[in-house]
Amino acid sequence: MKRKVFLIIWDGWGIADNPAVSAIDAAYTPFYDWARERFPFVKLEASGEAVGLPPGQMGNSEVGHLHIGAGFVVWQDLWRIQRALDRGEVMALPAFQNLLAYLQRDKGCALHLMGLVSDGGVHSSLGHLLGLLRLLREAALPNPLYLHAFTDGRDTPPRSAATYLHIVQEALQTLPNARLATMIGRYYAMDRDRRWERTRLAYRLLRYGEGETFPSFEAALAHHYNQGITDEFLPPVVIGEPAPLQPSEAVLFFNFRNDRPRQLVQALFTGEIPETQGSRAPVPYPADLEPLPLHFVTLTEYDPAFTERGVHYLFGKVHVEKPLGACIAEAGGSQLRIAETEKYPHVTYFLNGGREEPFPGEARILIPSPKVATYDLQPEMSAPQVRDALMPHLQEGTLDFICLNFANPDMVGHTGVWAAAVKACETVDACTAPLVQTALEKGYTVLLIADHGNADCMIAEDGTPHTAHTTAPVPCILMSPQQLPYRLRPGLLPQVAPTVLTLMGLKPPPNMLPPLIEPLE
Known part of the structure; x- marks a missing residue:
């Protein structure tokens, strides 16, 4: 592979149009702030027709991960x-x-x-x-x-x-x-x-x-x-x-x-x-x-x-014949998917286009989610355990592709509890920072994205708790240990897969959308 890629998905991390109701904006997120300032940053559309839904329909984790892996718009059920x-x-x-x-x-x-x-x-x-x-x-x-x-x-x-x-x-x-x-x-x-x-x-x-x-x-x-x-x-x-x-x-x-x-x-x-x-x-x-x-x-x-x-x-199902994972496997690449229970199907089944079985060379790590009635009671969820389980694999530096999901902003955002959602976002930021530092040291190109909005809006217009997803765009930050010969462009969530493949030096299938990166002149 030309480059190793580390794809990080912050579940439910949208870019708020009203920071006053956003747990993300209220949270202390030094890593996220540093990454946005230091590296190329754009917004991705992750709702409505960008992910095969009716116009104005909020995205969700299943649709989001399906499109992250598919590379094209899959019209949804x-x-x-x-x-x-x-x-x-x-x-x-x-x-x-x-x-x-x-x-x-x-x-x-x-x-x-x-x-x-x-x-x-x-x-x-x-x-x-x-x-x-x-x-x-x-x-x-x-x-x-x-x-x-x-x-x-x-x-x-x-x-x-x-x-x-x-x-x-x-x-x-x-x-x-x-x-x-x-x-x-x-x-x-x-x-x-x-x-x-x-x-x-x-x-x-x-x-x-x-x-x-x-x-x-x-x-x-x-x-x-x-x-x-x-x-x-x-x-x-x-x-x-x-x-x-x-x-x-x-x-x-x-x-x-x-x-x-x-x-x-x-x-x-x-x-x-x-x-x-x-x-x-x-x-x-x-x-x-x-x-x-x-x-x-x-x-x-x-x-x-x-x-x-x-x-x-x-x-019946709409089939995604050749998702991101299949392309990497076909090229002989090694890959790892890791998440806690709540989002494990998303980085495996949904990211693989609705395929249950791993592709050749695909390893999976499942970290159990905490057994609590609602996640506001433990907003950290299992993020520290996910971080600790992944770190040795990053330090080893031999995997060609790693996909990580942090569930907290979405799962805690659904509770509608402001303080817990703020803590969830701070936890994800703190757990991501050492992983990215290690990944960059080991030569990985890091793509940080989200799948849909949620914690970006915690208070409804009438002042009651907002527990649903949002139609907010999501961040896309491209981090690399050295200057990349690419320009990062705003786009759609389905453009992530061709972007990853292009970064790895692989040619995306013809049915995929153009990548989010274009060569510098």
Whole structure:
């Protein structure tokens, strides 16, 4: 390789347009300040159409890492599914046709819709849910339809659930036999870290109707808001008469992102499936989570192992044939990916274009994330341990490519706790400094970027905590032990992969965008 490259991704580190609400600007970050002044620095677009999303849609870690590795714009599920719904293409999909046929065979068979009811656009889309309800109305099925709503408050304001539920309630009223049946916060229904005690609450709500009963979602939300419980942490709620899942009924899970529904799908339908991404500690599967025989449909393919066990899906994956890691492997290069648990799938699976297995010559290091309820309780997370685990590999200096993710600004930013987010940013800055110093001493060219914004906006316009991602541009700093014969240009997040390859002396594939660097005249 012409050069060794060290790619650092600060997760959730955007460039604020209002420094007054930015934990990043409030933090003491001597390394970041030095790097911006000392080396070429530009901004990258990491939201909206730059990363295959609708205009104005905030980016996220999955989309961000996919594009960092892909090198071109990959139109995302959020956008392509909405276009398919708007064009009437979903009705003709085999899995949707099979679902309708299944329901038509037994008019008393209930259809249970479940998923995150939110316009956050990270895990689900309100537009997708409304589009599916429209199609079901057009199908004129008399079957009972029950909506099991997972409330957000993480990618949306903490007390915003009623806004979305009112909209969905109106749509449900246009169907002959449809209603909202249950509610539960995503903290429980969408755990992805094998905290089965959380998944169990969602399972028992859906399976047995176990939850506190309220006459309406408004009453349920008001009751819990008065106790200081916000949308993300809403405990199991039954609206009116219970409508638990019964054997042989149908389910349509309308989240489009595949990581957070997996545990609940296992509990309800497939049973235990070994972790395919290797990103979670081995926690025993609870014996009391007994699956049901159901006709189970998901909006996208959550896991090939689910498909093998009978889960149907409407939309398959968009494949990235030759991502950054494949190009390095093809050239015979060695590479290392390192992150803590929360972001390990991102530097492996997503950066590799949705590929589970490592490429030849690709090593991986997983550092466990701390077991705390929320990361404001430990804003340092496992950043010091990540730093310490990586340092010997940098000192050895033999790897051709290293990709590191620090999770803190994103994961702590999601809590909405200002002081914790400031501490998270300071931790990342302090942990990065010695790594970069060592990397430069060992001849690495260092590219410091972020995948999307988050900690750059911690306070909403109304003064409440802001817990969602942002559409802010992200930094890109090019550091090298010697003067590089390149000029760094502003650009898009997908231009990172061709930039890395160019720095390494490798030719990017023709489908990749131009690199962020151009030769000096």
